[in-house]
Amino acid sequence: AQSVTQPDIHITVSEGASLELRCNYSYGATPYLFWYVQSPGQGLQLLLKYFSGDTLVQGIKGFEAEFKRSQSSFNLRKPSVHWSDAAEYFCAVGARGNFNKFYFGSGTKLNVKP
């Protein structure tokens, strides 16, 4: 069965520090992988996605993610966090044949210290 694990419920980093949010998935085939962000009072916004090809994916707002098949991981990174990055981040797998049918992780809340 498909599943997504985000092991960190809350993370706090200082502004300007680097960030890595972890995501592990379980899926029977090569997955479609996504990271979404939800800022307070907003809907989910797509940061980046991986379907195939280069395993290092660039997204919006300076984020990137790396697909590692051997580790079943798709970790999200940012070299320098800004206070506006404080939000909740969701990793998701898209179903084959209906890639916007997502299996989401439970989310990671990011706090940014000044």
Next chain:
Amino acid sequence: EAGVTQFPSHSVIEKGQTVTLRCDPISGHDNLYWYRRVMGKEIKFLLHFVKESKQDESGMPNNRFLAERTGGTYSTLKVQPAELEDSGVYFCASSQAGTVNTEAFFGQGTRLTVV
């Protein structure tokens, strides 16, 4: 261009009452999805419309939930009668018909509280 819009943003109802949530997708988007997040857990798929047809309703929890999309435009999700465990945030998303590069756009969600 307007994004996905959901009404109301918040709803507090008593157990046993009926509530109807509405989603207005982006104009021209054939695909419409409903998701739900209960008590800080993962966001779970409820169902998928293609135009006015239910393509996949495998995530609907029980027959107290009824989703419609008359005319293939906006969609409603009715909960009747509501139970305490129905509390959560209900998200709607829409996307164009097409290939794997079609992005799903989410609304801001409706927070439903059943007391």
